[in-house]
Amino acid sequence: MNSKQISVFLISPDEEIYSAIEGSLADQENCSFTGRKETVSGVNGKAANLASLHDVVLFDVEDDADGALKTAQNICDARMPNAIIIALAPEDLPLEKARQLTKLGVDEVLPRNAINEEIVPQVDAIRNRRQAQLPTVWSGHATLGKVIAVAKSRGGVGSSLVAANMANELQAKEGFFKKKATNEVAVVDLDFQFGSIAALMDVEESDAMWRMAMDESIPDGAFLEQAMVKAPCGVDVLAAPSRYGPLSAIQEDQITAILDNLKRTHDYVVVDLPRALVEWITPVLTQADRLYLVTDVAVPSVRSARKLMDFYQSENPAIDIQLVASLEKKPLLPAAHHRAAAKLLEQDFAHWVPKDDRTVRESVDRGIPLQDVSNRAPATRAIKKLADDARAAMPPRVGNS
Ligand SMILES: Nc1ncnc2c1ncn2[C@@H]1O[C@H](COP(=O)(O)OP(=O)(O)OP(=O)(O)O)[C@@H](O)[C@H]1O
Numbered sequence: 001m002n003s004k005q006i007s008v009f010l011i012s013p014d015e016e017i018y019s020a021i022e023g024s025l026a027d028q029e030n031c032s033f034t035g036r037k038e039t040v041s042g043v044n045g046k047a048a049n050l051a052s053l054h055d056v057v058l059f060d061v062e063d064d065a066d067g068a069l070k071t072a073q074n075i076c077d078a079r080m081p082n083a084i085i086i087a088l089a090p091e092d093l094p095l096e097k098a099r100q101l102t103k104l105g106v107d108e109v110l111p112r113n114a115i116n117e118e119i120v121p122q123v124d125a126i127r128n129r130r131q132a133q134l135p136t137v138w139s140g141h142a143t144l145g146k147v148i149a150v151a152k153s154r155g156g157v158g159s160s161l162v163a164a165n166m167a168n169e170l171q172a173k174e175g176f177f178k179k180k181a182t183n184e185v186a187v188v189d190l191d192f193q194f195g196s197i198a199a200l201m202d203v204e205e206s207d208a209m210w211r212m213a214m215d216e217s218i219p220d221g222a223f224l225e226q227a228m229v230k231a232p233c234g235v236d237v238l239a240a241p242s243r244y245g246p247l248s249a250i251q252e253d254q255i256t257a258i259l260d261n262l263k264r265t266h267d268y269v270v271v272d273l274p275r276a277l278v279e280w281i282t283p284v285l286t287q288a289d290r291l292y293l294v295t296d297v298a299v300p301s302v303r304s305a306r307k308l309m310d311f312y313q314s315e316n317p318a319i320d321i322q323l324v325a326s327l328e329k330k331p332l333l334p335a336a337h338h339r340a341a342a343k344l345l346e347q348d349f350a351h352w353v354p355k356d357d358r359t360v361r362e363s364v365d366r367g368i369p370l371q372d373v374s375n376r377a378p379a380t381r382a383i384k385k386l387a388d389d390a391r392a393a394m395p396p397r398v399g400n401s
C-alpha cells in the first residue's frame with residue numbers, strides 16, 4: 001500500500017508539548033511537522049490560514065475558552081477536506097466547552113497535561129492510519145458519524161419512506177415538545193433520477209447534485225452547506241436533482257467526498273440508494289456501517305433481493321445487511337412463504353413495516369414525518385423501532401451524546 005505524505009501542524013506556546021510532538025515525529029518518514037510556538041490569539045488571526053494547509057492540526061485552547069471557540073470555528077471552517085483537528089485543553093475544561101468544540105468540528109479534545117500518555121500516541125495513531133489510508137477511528141471512540149444505506153429490491157416497495165422516517169427518528173428529539181434534536185442527521189438522496197426524499201421531507205429539489213455531476217467537481221464542505229436544505233423536521237437533506245441527468249455522470253470520488261464531509265458534521269448519514277447497480281454506489285457500500293435492504297416477501301422481490309445481497313457482499317464482504325420486510329406485519333408465526341424467503345436470503349427479516357395506507361398517505365401528501373401524523377400508528381412504531389435499534393448498535397459521535 002502506498003504511504004502518503006502527511007503534514008502535522010501545532011499551535012502551542014507550551015515548550016514541552018511542542019518538543020514532545022516534534023520529537024515523536026522527527027524520524028518518521030513521509031511526515032512533516034511545523035508549528036507556531038505561540039498562543040492561537042498570538043498568531044494574530046492567521047491560525048485558520050496556517051491550519052488550512054495541513055492534514056493534522058493541533059491547537060492549544062487557552063484558558064479563555066470563549067475566544068478559543070471562535071478560533072476553533074475559524075480553524076474548522078478552513079480545514080482541508082479530511083483534515084483532523086485536535087484541541088489541547090486544560091484538564092478542567094468544562095464538559096460543556098469540550099462539547100461545543102466538538103460541535104464546531106474539532107475531532108478530539110485532549111488533556112494538555114497528558115502529553116506522553118494521550119497526545120503523542122494519538123498523533124502517532126492518526127499518522128499511522130492516515131498513511132495506511134484507514135478510516136479515522138481512534139482508541140475505540142468514533143469521532144465520525146455513521147453511514148446507513150437504504151436499498152430496495154423493487155421500485156415502490158417503501159424504501160424511501162423507511163429512509164426518510166428513520167432519519168427523522170435518528171435525531172432522537174427530546175424536550176417537552178420533542179423539538180430539540182440530540183443527533184445531527186443528514187439524508188442523501190442518491191436516487192439521482194427518481195428521488196423522492198425532497199417530497200417526503202417537504203424541501204425543494206435542488207440542482208446542486210446535477211451541477212456537481214456536470215462540472216465533475218469534487219464537493220467540499222462549502223458545496224454541501226450550500227446544497228443541503230434543512231427539512232422542517234430538522235434533518236439536513238441533500239436532494240436529488242429536479243432535472244434528469246445521465247446516471248453515469250456521477251463519479252465515485254464525488255460520492256466519497258460527500259460521505260467523508262457529512263460524516264464529520266453529522267452523527268448519521270442516511271443514504272437512499274438507487275436500484276441501479278452503478279459504479280458510484282461502491283463508496284457507499286464500502287463506507288456503510290449498515291445497509292437496510294427493503295423488500296416485500298413476494299417471490300420476484302425476494303429473488304432480486306438475493307441478487308442485490310450477492311452484489312453488495314461482493315463489493316464489501318464485511319457489509320452488515322439487515323432485511324426489512326415492507327408492507328407486511330410481523331407474523332406471529334412465520335408462514336411457509338416467509339420461511340422460504342428467509343431461506344433463500346440466508347437470513348431472517350430483522351424488521352417488519354406493516355402496510356398502513358391511512359398514515360402513510362397523510363404523511364406523503366403533507367410532506368411530514370409519520371411521527372407527526374400519529375406516533376401510535378403501526379408504520380410509525382415499526383420505523384421508530386428500527387431507528388432505535390440502529391442508534392443502539394451504532395452510537396452517535398463521541399462528544400455529541
Ligand atoms: N408501509 C406502507 N404502507 C402503505 N403504503 C406504503 C408503505 N410504504 C410505502 N408505501 C407507499 O408506496 C409508495 C412508494 O413508497 P416509497 O417511495 O417509499 O418506495 P421506494 O421503494 O422508495 O420506491 P421508488 O422505487 O420510487 O424509489 C409511497 O408513496 C407510499 O404511498
Ligand SMILES: [Mg+2]
Nearest residue numbers: 159160191196
Ligand atoms: Mg425511493
